[in-house]
Amino acid sequence: MANTVVLEVFRYDPDTQVARMQDFEVEYQDDWVVLDALNHIKDQIDGSLSHRWSCRMGVCGSCGMVVNGYPKLTCSAFIRDYLPGPIRVEPLANFEVERDLIVDFDMFLEKLQKVTPWLVRDEERPIEDGEHIQTPAQLAQYKQYTFCINCMLCYSACPVVSHEPDFLGPAALALGHRYNLDSRDQGKGLRLDEMLSSDGIWDCTFVGACSDVCPKHVDPAGAIQQAKVSGTMEYFKSFLMPTGSRK
Amino acid sequence: MSKSSRQALGARWWLMRRSYFLVFLRELTSIFIASYLVILLLLLAKVGGDAGSYESFRESLTFPGMLVFGVITLAFTLFHSITFINLIPRGMAIWRGEERVHPALIAGPGYVGLVVVVAIVLVAILR
Amino acid sequence: MIRSMGLFKHDIVIIGGGGAGLRAAIAVAEVDPNLDIAVVSKVYPMRSHTVAAEGGMAGVVKENDSFENHIYDTISGSDWLADQDAVEAFVKEAPGELIQLEHWGCPWSRRPDGKIAVRPFGGMKIARTWYAADKTGFHVLHALFQTSLKYDNIRRYDEWFAVELLEDDGRCQGVVAIEQRSGEIHGIAGKAVIVCTGGGGQVFQFTTNASIKTGDGMALAYRAGVALKDMEFVQYHPTGLPGTGILITEATRGEGGVLVNKNGRRYLQDYDLGEPLELTDPEHPQTRTMELGPRDRLSQAFVREEQDGNTLLGPHGTYVHLDIRHLGEKLIDARLPFVRELTINYAGVDPVNELIPVRPVVHYMMGGIDTDIEAATSMPGLYAAGECACVSINGANRLGSNSLTELLVFGKRAGRNAAEFSLKHDISDNGVLESQVKVVEDRIATLLNNENGGEERIAGIRDDMRTTMEAGAGIYRHEQSLRETCDRLVQLRDRYAGVKLDDTSRKHNTELRAALELDFLLEVAQSVAFSALARKESRGSHQRTDYPARNDDEYLKHSLAYHADGEPRIEYKDVVITGWPPADRVYGS
Numbered sequence: 026m027a028n029t030v031v032l033e034v035f036r037y038d039p040d041t042q043v044a045r046m047q048d049f050e051v052e053y054q055d056d057w058v059v060l061d062a063l064n065h066i067k068d069q070i071d072g073s074l075s076h077r078w079s080c081r082m083g084v085c086g087s088c089g090m091v092v093n094g095y096p097k098l099t100c101s102a103f104i105r106d107y108l109p110g111p112i113r114v115e116p117l118a119n120f121e122v123e124r125d126l127i128v129d130f131d132m133f134l135e136k137l138q139k140v141t142p143w144l145v146r147d148e149e150r151p152i153e154d155g156e157h158i159q160t161p162a163q164l165a166q167y168k169q170y171t172f173c174i175n176c177m178l179c180y181s182a183c184p185v186v187s188h189e190p191d192f193l194g195p196a197a198l199a200l201g202h203r204y205n206l207d208s209r210d211q212g213k214g215l216r217l218d219e220m221l222s223s224d225g226i227w228d229c230t231f232v233g234a235c236s237d238v239c240p241k242h243v244d245p246a247g248a249i250q251q252a253k254v255s256g257t258m259e260y261f262k263s264f265l266m267p268t269g270s271r272k
Numbered sequence: 273m274s275k276s277s278r279q280a281l282g283a284r285w286w287l288m289r290r291s292y293f294l295v296f297l298r299e300l301t302s303i304f305i306a307s308y309l310v311i312l313l314l315l316l317a318k319v320g321g322d323a324g325s326y327e328s329f330r331e332s333l334t335f336p337g338m339l340v341f342g343v344i345t346l347a348f349t350l351f352h353s354i355t356f357i358n359l360i361p362r363g364m365a366i367w368r369g370e371e372r373v374h375p376a377l378i379a380g381p382g383y384v385g386l387v388v389v390v391a392i393v394l395v396a397i398l399r
Numbered sequence: 400m401i402r403s404m405g406l407f408k409h410d411i412v413i414i415g416g417g418g419a420g421l422r423a424a425i426a427v428a429e430v431d432p433n434l435d436i437a438v439v440s441k442v443y444p445m446r447s448h449t450v451a452a453e454g455g456m457a458g459v460v461k462e463n464d465s466f467e468n469h470i471y472d473t474i475s476g477s478d479w480l481a482d483q484d485a486v487e488a489f490v491k492e493a494p495g496e497l498i499q500l501e502h503w504g505c506p507w508s509r510r511p512d513g514k515i516a517v518r519p520f521g522g523m524k525i526a527r528t529w530y531a532a533d534k535t536g537f538h539v540l541h542a543l544f545q546t547s548l549k550y551d552n553i554r555r556y557d558e559w560f561a562v563e564l565l566e567d568d569g570r571c572q573g574v575v576a577i578e579q580r581s582g583e584i585h586g587i588a589g590k591a592v593i594v595c596t597g598g599g600g601q602v603f604q605f606t607t608n609a610s611i612k613t614g615d616g617m618a619l620a621y622r623a624g625v626a627l628k629d630m631e632f633v634q635y636h637p638t639g640l641p642g643t644g645i646l647i648t649e650a651t652r653g654e655g656g657v658l659v660n661k662n663g664r665r666y667l668q669d670y671d672l673g674e675p676l677e678l679t680d681p682e683h684p685q686t687r688t689m690e691l692g693p694r695d696r697l698s699q700a701f702v703r704e705e706q707d708g709n710t711l712l713g714p715h716g717t718y719v720h721l722d723i724r725h726l727g728e729k730l731i732d733a734r735l736p737f738v739r740e741l742t743i744n745y746a747g748v749d750p751v752n753e754l755i756p757v758r759p760v761v762h763y764m765m766g767g768i769d770t771d772i773e774a775a776t777s778m779p780g781l782y783a784a785g786e787c788a789c790v791s792i793n794g795a796n797r798l799g800s801n802s803l804t805e806l807l808v809f810g811k812r813a814g815r816n817a818a819e820f821s822l823k824h825d826i827s828d829n830g831v832l833e834s835q836v837k838v839v840e841d842r843i844a845t846l847l848n849n850e851n852g853g854e855e856r857i858a859g860i861r862d863d864m865r866t867t868m869e870a871g872a873g874i875y876r877h878e879q880s881l882r883e884t885c886d887r888l889v890q891l892r893d894r895y896a897g898v899k900l901d902d903t904s905r906k907h908n909t910e911l912r913a914a915l916e917l918d919f920l921l922e923v924a925q926s927v928a929f930s931a932l933a934r935k936e937s938r939g940s941h942q943r944t945d946y947p948a949r950n951d952d953e954y955l956k957h958s959l960a961y962h963a964d965g966e967p968r969i970e971y972k973d974v975v976i977t978g979w980p981p982a983d984r985v986y987g988s
Contacts, residue, residue: 037277039906044277056642068858072901072910077442079609082645082741084537085446091279094288101744118279123580124907130443131557142545144504155460156501158513164506165370171506171538175445184292187281200545207504231359232295250363 027052030104031111032062034074037122044122047071048111053104059112060088060099063126076126083240086176090126091115096178096238117181133177136193139219140201145212163208170203170248172241179235179245185228192228193220195235195245202248205255217256226252294355301352304345357382405586406832409437409554410821411814412573412589414561414616416440417447418536418806419785419813420595421543426814428550434818437587439556439576441611441912444544448597448609449806452536453648453737454520455528456500456803458493461517464525466490473801474979476522476693477765477794478939478949480629480957482975485772485790489801489808496807497529505542506531508734518653518734519686520800522693522986526653526686528800533650533737539803556587560912561615563839564592564623564781567827571623571781575839579912582905584843586836590821591780593813594620594768598786599923601916603761604862604869607639607646613916614923616787620768621922625776626959626970628789630766630923631931631941634797635874637697639760640746642715647738647757649799652690654734655683656723658697658757660709666719667692670700673987678725688987695796695940696986698759702874713756720754727751759874763802765793765940766930769959774813780824782817784809791957794974795939846900846914853897857913860898864891864917864924872928877944881932888925889966895921926960926967933969934958951981 029052037044049070051062060078067074078088081100088099093113104112120128150157179195180186186194193201201216220226229249236246281288286296311333318326332338360382361375411427413420416438427436440447459469469490474481501507501515508516508530519526531538547553558579565573565586573588599614600606621627637658638647652658655678660666665675673688684691701719704710710717723731723738728751731739735750742748742755767789774782774790785806792805826832845851871884895917902910936950937943956971 038904040904042277067910068856072857072913073904073908075902075907075909077446079442079446079611080448080451081609081643082451082745084534084737085448085450085609087442087446116279118281120278122277122279127907134443134557138548143549144502144546146502150502152495152498152502156498156507156515159509160513161509161511162367162370163513164509165372166365166367168506171541174450174537175443184281184285187285204504207506209504230295230299232292233359233362234289234291234295237291244362247362247365250359251365254363 028055029053030062030108032059032066033111033113034063034066034126035115036074036125037116039124046113055105057104058100059092059097059102059104059107059114062104062112063099063114075124084174086174089117089176089178089181091118091181096181098176098178098240101240117177119180119183119186120177130177133175133180133194133196136197137200139193140197140204141212141215141219142197142200142204144204144207144210145215146209147211157209159208166208167203167206170199170206170243173199173243173245174241176240178238178240182234182238184232184234185230189224189228191224193224195249198226198229198252199243199245199248202252205252213259217259220252221256221260226256298352298355301348304348305352307341308345353386357386406573406588406826406836407437407585408826409587409589410434411591411593411817412437412439412587413593413595414439414574414619415447415595415597415785415787416442416444416555416557417595417597417785418449418540418543418803419810420444420447420593421540421547422807422810423593423595423784423814423817424553425543425547425550426811427818428552430815430818432550432552434552434821436553437556437589438553439559439561439574439587441558441560441579441615443557444547444555445541446611447540448612449536449540449803451607451609451646452539452803453533453646454650454653455518455530455535455800456497456539457520457523457528457798457800458497458804459490459527460494460497460515461525461527464527468524469493469527471979472523472687473792473798474794475982475984476796476798477791478796478984479951479955479979479981480632480794480938480974481792482772482790483977483979484975485792487977488772489790489792489805492808492811493804496804496811500539500542500807503542503546505538508532518650519684519691520653520798521649521691521697522687522798523691524686528653530650530734532733533648533735536803559587560915561596561619562843562915563835564619565832565835566623566778567829567831570779570824572826572832574619575836577843579907582908584836584840586832588826588832590824590826591782591817593774593817594781594783594787595785595810595813596787598764598767599920600761600764602864602868602920602924602927603633604865605639605644606761607636607644608761613920614787615916615919616783617767617926618919618922620776620778620781620783621926621960621962623778623781624962625778625781626769626961627923627926628766628769628957628959629791629794629930630764630926630960631934631958632765632795632939633761633872633927634694634763634765634940635698635759636762637694637701637759638721638757639762640741641713641718641756641758643745644760645741645745646762647721647741647755648735649694651721651723651735651738652684654723654726654730656721656726657690659720659722659754660704661711661719662709664709665689666704666709667697667700670696670703671987672696672700692986693796693798693984698874698940699942701759711756716758718756718758721757722754723750724752724754763797765789765791765795765797766927769957773816774809775816780820782813784813789957795941843911846898847903847905847908847911849899849903851897854899855894855897857898857910857917860891860894861917861920864888864921867891868924868928872931875942875944876931878932881928884928885925885932885966888921888928892921892925922962929967930958930960930969955981
């Protein structure tokens with residue numbers, strides 16, 4: 026006797042702009058994840074179900090959705106943890122839905138661009154001079170904030186993103202912080218202008234849901250609070266030492 | 273491109289999960305603390321005024337309603353203090369080599385400080 | 400009805416936004432900030448499969464190493480099928496590229512003195528693999544992507560699916576692509592085109608590869624008349640998780656992990672890979688020995704163990720064990736944290752105190768679009784780099800950690816050469832390209848209207864193809880198994896003509912995309928199977944039980960598969976030999 030579970034899947038038709046829930050009964054295997062069930066539906070039951078996925082191992086960040094009300098990577102959401110079901114699968118919250126479980130990702134890319142998310146140097150080091158020296162301790166300082174896979178579960182969980190659509194958001198701010206902490210970087214001034222702006226770190230009220238849902242333990246909430254502390258100190262420094270350029 | 277449907281968390285977001293609700297309560301503490309502050313300020317203002325108005329104000333503070341309010345405010349203040357102290361380590365990254373100093377070593381002094389300050393205030397008031 | 404709104408015109412069009420594509424884009428942008436670059440990718444760039452690479456990136460930077468060593472390791476690893484001039488150029492350019500990536504912010508793991516750390520890797524005499532914990536591909540891709548955001552002249556077409564190359568005047572002039580969000584079909588024209596679409600592991604049933612690895616660019620070039628070179632050489636990575644095929648990096652062995660069979664024996668010692676050292680021996684793991692042998696030999700050893708009944712049997716087939724317990728929790732958390740996470744989540748095993756079940760799974764295609772040492776194809780204006788291309792530096796078997804380096808070295812070469820080409824050519828102005836867009840529009844419309852009258856589900860054909868390839872064109876092949884595979888693929892190609900879509904809408908029609916990807920997969924599968932049938936020798940990862948020996952007299956050549964009606968036409972061209980005359984591959988000495 027086969028094991029079956031019911032999936033309640035969010036459907037959205039961009040042509041008619043109609044949203045609805047559709048139930049599918051899926052025969053599953055014990056080690057399946059929710060993504061396997063979605064693929065089964067698409068392959069065998071209803072080919073019109075549209076969703077994003079790629080690596081199925083939790084590193085590409087494509088398959089983020091809301092499962093039973095909680096943002097998850099569906100490739101890491103095991104069916105056995107949701108039994109007996111039904112399992113409700115919806116697109117990420119706080120994003121425009123383009124179709125079914127596919128949301129508009131461009132919103133994040135616009136915000137990411139604002140935090141100058143690359144290594145800034147006053148002068149490029151010549152290749153012949155080899156690598157910048159960076160000790161393991163220096164690497165440790167920013168390493169955690171490099172783990173972000175851009176899956177957007179944090180944006181889906183954040184009530185501020187929900188109510189303040191221009192808020193830069195957890196992942197973008199954590200990435201800004203990552204570069205600020207990188208010992209090789211000299212672009213803090215550039216980034217802080219954007220991060221300390223009205224849509225930046227000060228919109229965050231430290232709800233902490235972003236860190237709760239982050240599958241990679243980036244702790245963007247921690248990054249933002251740290252940025253608040255260091256941002257404030259930079260601000261006061263620029264008062265007390267007006268001649269020193271902000272680095 | 274057609275209009276699309278954004279699933280916002282909505283105005284009742286704080287009811288959606290236990291963790292959200294606790295954060296909401298945490299933020300709510302500010303109302304109680306602010307109200308209590310207003311009462312304290314009124315008390316101070318009355319101290320500078322005539323004796324009769326001060327006396328009647330001080331008596332109103334012993335009404336059952338005010339006592340209940342006081343107890344609730346105390347509970348919220350403690351809740352705020354505990355959550356705040358527990359969260360301090362997240363905002364402070366202190367390193368020893370390649371390891372981050374354990375959060376307890378940062379929160380711990382916070383609690384010690386809280387106890388010390390409360391003790392000082394109590395001693396000052398009760399003396 | 401969807402109309403083409405004219406062409407989008409750029410100087411360079413890059414198809415694919417992974418490591419090679421982004422490196423190429425940055426290379427063009429740095430040649431000239433006035434050059435206008437399009438990066439066309441069916442996924443957002445940070446989803447590209449480069450992200451899943453784990454172990455590291457090889458390059459000679461340490462004092463105890465030399466170009467000569469890296470060259471020899473690569474050539475012998477390739478079973479002498481690599482073009483030696485290309486390997487020489489690759490090895491010499493590698494260090495600069497790695498350092499450039501460090502300058503672009505890649506968080507390489509470090510030695511205590513702050514210099515780059517390196518780890519040993521399979522088939523390499525000296526440890527030269529740079530690594531970022533065990534998520535090197537992830538860090539490399541994000542460093543490249545975030546760096547690419549610096550350049551105003553890189554214009555991205557995110558989630559645009561490339562369907563066909565544009566061609567006129569004997570030159571490649573861009574691509575016809577579907578904007579997935581709207582379903583609109585447009586021509587994106589360029590004076591030069593670079594294909595960086597990765598490999599096609601999804602033709603096989605079990606693979607480390609993501610779902611997006613469907614060989615799109617290989618098929619695009621193939622259909623445009625460019626040869627696919629050395630397609631028979633498919634690498635099985637020795638350590639993938641059974642069932643899912645999830646990759647467990649070679650770095651586990653680089654750090655000292657060992658493979659044991661059902662009887663707890665380190666069985667590789669029985670396969671000419673040297674003698675095992677005690678795990679506590681400071682010399683363990685020994686390079687080019689035992690678990691640090693080349694991937695083809697390790698995967699072949701597994702199959703022989705399986706035939707001898709020495710493998711374990713689980714719900715997802717046979718497997719052996721990878722043991723990293725002796726490395727200790729501290730080292731595992733520092734250098735293999737992702738491995739720990741993967742095995743706990745997907746195998747239910749904590750490698751700190753349990754054995755990891757592993758088996759060989761398809762991982763990489765040494766073969767691909769035939770390019771020369773400048774990343775140029777036989778079609779003027781068309782370049783290719785990365786896994787989709789075959790230069791060849793990997794020959795019959797690739798060494799681990801050479802592929803990520805290849806993305807940078809040849810991504811840059813492709814970018815520079817394409818930029819130079821673009822300065823001397825212009826986009827055709829005669830309406831030919833627009834008419835090619837129209838032809839594609841009509842083809843897509845036919846598919847969407849289900850006008851072929853068929854009833855086949857995509858998944859049925861796709862699963863059939865994958866099981867057929869796994870069974871008939873796997874680690875060990877035979878005339879009969881390959882013949883059957885080739886015949887079956889021709890049948891599948893016929894069945895494909897009867898594919899029926901549930902989804903006939905335009906916007907984000909992922910079923911249409913799956914159908915187009917299956918079309919590409921079938922092309923790639925045929926090029927693999929027919930090339931394998933034609934090569935009557937065993938070399939590297941292509942092993943024929945009916946021709947078990949390497950035959951340099953007849954086959955020290957690259958195979959070239961040309962697209963034709965029915966079955967591909969296979970030709971050959973000589974391997975370039977410079978300083979390393981063909982010799983035996985020796986490991987374990």
